[in-house]
Amino acid sequence: xxxxxxxxxxxxxxxxxxxxxxxxxxxxxxxxxxxxxxxxxxxxxxxxxxxxxxxxxxxxxxxxxxxxxxxxxxxxxxxxxxxxxxxxxxxxxxxxxxxxxxxxxxxxxxxxxxxxxxxxxxxxxxxxxxxxxxxxxxxxxxxxxxxxxxxxxxx
Numbered sequence: 342x343x344x345x346x347x348x349x350x351x352x353x354x355x356x357x358x359x360x361x362x363x364x365x366x367x368x369x370x371x372x373x374x375x376x377x378x379x380x381x382x383x384x385x386x387x388x389x390x391x392x393x394x395x396x397x398x399x400x401x402x403x404x405x406x407x408x409x410x411x412x413x414x415x416x417x418x419x420x421x422x423x424x425x426x427x428x429x430x431x432x433x434x435x436x437x438x439x440x441x442x443x444x445x446x447x448x449x450x451x452x453x454x455x456x457x458x459x460x461x462x463x464x465x466x467x468x469x470x471x472x473x474x475x476x477x478x479x480x481x482x483x484x485x486x487x488x489x490x491x492x493x494x495x496x
Contacts, residue, residue, distance in 0.1 A: 407487075409425070409427045411489045413491055419466045420462050420465065421451070422462050423437075425459045430482065435480070436478045441469075447469070449468070452464070471494070472492065
């Protein structure tokens, strides 16, 4: 018959050192793999893109302070009516583009007809029904351009 082994402090020390040694080695390998596989950089030029974004936000705020308003309505005859105005500017010209959020390649340029100061119409006879994004480029009398987007649902 064999006598049971006695658990000593040395056995406990070796067990703890073995456990933490295996755990730290595994964690070290995972950290090394993570650092080697992803640099942490999502964009190629994040600083430059951040500056461009800040300029776009400042431009949008300046446009908001000028009080640009765009109202649209769809007539049963298949015409789109636009009313564009600003507190401090007059409209010199407008270009419009329709894009389909769900279909690539369905974009089209709208031909706008002037119907008075700041009022425009466009025919939508050949435009498919559904959701569209109306993108407007409004040029004021000083030659500055303002961009606006509206969601349209064509029945």
